[in-house]
Amino acid sequence: MAKKPLGKDKDGIQKVMRAGDYFGDALGQFSLNAISGLVGQLTYFYTDKVGLAAGAVGTAFLIVKILDAFTDLIMGNIVDHTPAGKERYRPWLLRMAVPAAVMIVLLFTVPTSISSTAQLVYMFVTNFLLTAVIYTAICIPYGSLMVVRTASQQERGYMGTWRAGAGYVAGMIIAVAIIPITNMLGGDQMAWIKFSVVLAVLTLIFLLICYKTGRETNPAEEAGTVPPDAEEAIPFFKAIVNLFHNRYWVIVLVLGLAANITYGLANSAGTYYAKWIYGNDNLVGIQGAVGLIPTVLGFALVGPLTKFLGVTKTLRVSFFIGMAANVLRLINPYDFVYNTVLGCFSSFANIPMMCLLGVLTAMAIDYNEYKFSNRMLATSQSASGFGSKVGSGLGTSMVAWCLAIAAYNPDAATASPATVQAIFTFNIYVPLALFALMFVLSILFDLEKRLPAIHEEIAKRKSAR
Numbered sequence: 001m002a003k004k005p006l007g008k009d010k011d012g013i014q015k016v017m018r019a020g021d022y023f024g025d026a027l028g029q030f031s032l033n034a035i036s037g038l039v040g041q042l043t044y045f046y047t048d049k050v051g052l053a054a055g056a057v058g059t060a061f062l063i064v065k066i067l068d069a070f071t072d073l074i075m076g077n078i079v080d081h082t083p084a085g086k087e088r089y090r091p092w093l094l095r096m097a098v099p100a101a102v103m104i105v106l107l108f109t110v111p112t113s114i115s116s117t118a119q120l121v122y123m124f125v126t127n128f129l130l131t132a133v134i135y136t137a138i139c140i141p142y143g144s145l146m147v148v149r150t151a152s153q154q155e156r157g158y159m160g161t162w163r164a165g166a167g168y169v170a171g172m173i174i175a176v177a178i179i180p181i182t183n184m185l186g187g188d189q190m191a192w193i194k195f196s197v198v199l200a201v202l203t204l205i206f207l208l209i210c211y212k213t214g215r216e217t218n219p220a221e222e223a224g225t226v227p228p229d230a231e232e233a234i235p236f237f238k239a240i241v242n243l244f245h246n247r248y249w250v251i252v253l254v255l256g257l258a259a260n261i262t263y264g265l266a267n268s269a270g271t272y273y274a275k276w277i278y279g280n281d282n283l284v285g286i287q288g289a290v291g292l293i294p295t296v297l298g299f300a301l302v303g304p305l306t307k308f309l310g311v312t313k314t315l316r317v318s319f320f321i322g323m324a325a326n327v328l329r330l331i332n333p334y335d336f337v338y339n340t341v342l343g344c345f346s347s348f349a350n351i352p353m354m355c356l357l358g359v360l361t362a363m364a365i366d367y368n369e370y371k372f373s374n375r376m377l378a379t380s381q382s383a384s385g386f387g388s389k390v391g392s393g394l395g396t397s398m399v400a401w402c403l404a405i406a407a408y409n410p411d412a413a414t415a416s417p418a419t420v421q422a423i424f425t426f427n428i429y430v431p432l433a434l435f436a437l438m439f440v441l442s443i444l445f446d447l448e449k450r451l452p453a454i455h456e457e458i459a460k461r462k463s464a465r
Contacts, residue, residue, distance in 0.1 A: 009154040017155045024213025025149070025159060026166035027206035028093060028142045031100065033167035034203050035135050036392065037174035038104060038196065039127065040267025043400050048410045049189055050110050052119060058400025060124050065393020068132035075140045077236045079378035088378070089141035089148065093211040096138045101204040103130040108193045138207070143381040147362050148216050153451070156362050157306055157355075164354035165299050171267070172295065174199075176288035179271060179281055239379045242372050248447045249364040249380060252357070255441050257391040258434045259353050264395020266350070269426045272399070276415035276423060278336050287340050294344040298351030305352070310449075311359055314352050315442045322349030322435035329428050349435065363447050370454045373461070399426050 006015040043061070046052045082088040106126050110119050146159050178195060185191035234242075243249050270288075275281035305314045325345035332338050361381065369375050402425050406418035415423070 009152040013152040013154075015152055015155055016150050017158065021213060021215075022158060022162040024209055025145070026162040028138070028210035028214075029163035029167040030170045031203040031206045031210070032135065032139055032142065033170035034174070034199050035100065035104065035130065036263075037171045037267055038107065038199065039131060040264060040392075040396060041174060041178055041271075042107065042123075042127070043268045043396055044271045045108065045192055046110075046123060047400070047403075047408075049187075049192065050112075050119060052116060052123070053404070054400045054408050055404030056120055057123070058397040058404060060120055061127070061400065062393050062397040064124060064127045064131060065390055065397070067128060068136065068393070069390045071132045071136045072140060073236075073240070073379075075136050076379040076381060077239075079141055079144065080239070080376065087216050089144050090211060090214045090216055092137050092141040093207050093214065096134050097204050097207040097211070100130070100134050100138065100207065101200040103134055104200040104203060105193065105196050106130075108189065108196045110189070112189070140378055140381050142210075143358065143361070144378050145214060145216070146358055147365055147375070147377055149214075153359070153362075157303070157311070157359050160355045160358045161299060161302055163358065164302075164351065168295055168299070168351070168354065172288055172292060175267070175270065175291075176285050180285040183282065234374055234376065236379070239374075239376045242368070242374075242376065243380060246364060246367055246371060248367050248445060249361075251441050251445050252360045252364050255353075255360065255438055255445075256357060258438050258441075259350075259357060260391030261395040261398070262350065262431055262434050264392040265398065265426050265431060266395075268396050268399040269423070272403070272423050273427050276419060277334060283336065287343060290340055291344060291347045294348035295351060298348045299355070302352050302355045306356070311356050311363075312442050312445050312448050315356060316439060318349045318352040319435050319439035319442060322346055323432060323439065325349065326428055326432035326435065333424055333428060346431065353438070360445065363451060366451065366454065366458075367447060369458055398430065402426050 006018070008014055043054075043057055046057045047054050079088050079092075103126065107130060110122055114122075146156055149159070150156060178192075182191040182195055185194055270284045271281055274284040274287065302314065305317070309317065322345070325342045329339055329342050365375050365377055365380050368380060402422035403419065406416065406422040408419050408422070409416075412419075
């Protein structure tokens with residue numbers, strides 16, 4: 001039975017995506033967030049389960065993330081220089097599926113019979129291989145697929161929402177389940193290994209499905225509404241210089257940096273807050289479960305809000321909500337119910353950015369075509385990924401550094417005053433400052449209202465050529 005033809009979006013651009021396409025595409029984000037979510041839990045695992053020093057762990061994580069960020073640039077250059085006529089993006093999902101599953105398990109198999117220095121080396125190598133090599137080889141091509149899959153901003157927005165939803169499910173599985181389940185399995189290193197095996201199998205299956213359902217063409221290119229995919233690659237350093245002359249791309253870069261510091265903190269900080277401020281680390285699972293309510297609500301409202309307010313105004317509203325929630329937490333940071341409720345507002349405030357950062361990046365890439373007559377697609381994604389990787393690394397490392405400054409002792413009966421203030425810093429003070437920064441940047445991003453005229457100008461140039 002033939003499928004019903006798809007219509008055009010509100011801007012007159014041909015639609016190419018169906019529900020199955022969105023679902024299969026989103027499974028790639030589930031896999032990526034499963035990896036990043038596990039990495040976010042490693043600070044707690046290494047300090048409280050393996051026994052490594054918090055300061056050493058934090059420093060090692062940051063070094064990995066800085067190296068990781070540079071591999072993003074290398075990967076973007078590799079992808080952009082794929083010979084014309086060959087698939088540039090989708091094959092990497094297939095190539096990296098098995099290595100990703102294997103390395104997820106190896107993260108937690110830290111040998112216990114070796115010295116602390118050797119354990120740190122093992123931690124560094126496994127994290128580097130997973131995040132700087134395998135994750136990057138998936139993330140850069142996967143992020144680029146959004147641009148070549150469809151020219152419709154509406155469909156890109158839907159793709160972003162589906163991706164964010166799948167990614168958040170992966171994150172919530174880890175946030176809600178990993179501590180209670182590993183504690184139920186014994187709370188030791190082997191319990192964490194068992195959990196990682198299950199997640200590794202899911203990651204493998206989902207990457208293969210994403211590869212199977214993906215495509216790299218869209219009919220809108222044939223209609224001349226977007227530039228052809230097979231454009232001439234430009235030298236790497238020239239591309240980087242061009243990107244930094246695109247003010248909108250720079251704003252997206254900083255937004256991604258700030259957002260990923262927030263995500264890195266959220267992935268790493270909550271367990272310490274539950275353990276030392278509330279007195280029970282299992283409460284992090286309850287908070288995660290309650291957090292599903294604003295999460296579902298956020299995903300349900302992003303579409304209508306974006307349609308009514310537009311992308312950037314939706315982000316401004318969400319960032320303001322995040323600022324207000326963290327200010328109110330300062331009134332009583334010790335009460336579990338009070339902070340859990342306000343945490344719901346913070347969770348809601350993060351959802352639009354999860355959904356729409358890729359859309360902002362796509363807008364900045366469209367502006368590349370207008371300003372430089374070249375999208376520099378993968379290089380744009382990889383350079384944005386540079387900020388994202390450094391951001392998540394800073395978020396994770398910030399937790400460890402604050403604990404190290406406070407002389408954190410995981411075996412203490414109660415938290416010292418310095419430890420309490422460190423936990424408040426990476427749970428409340430820093431997120432508050434980051435929401436304020438993102439609010440200001442969203443005001444400066446005025447590209448959305450300029451896009452119709454920009455697309456019209458690009459079409460004229462193509463017609464003239």
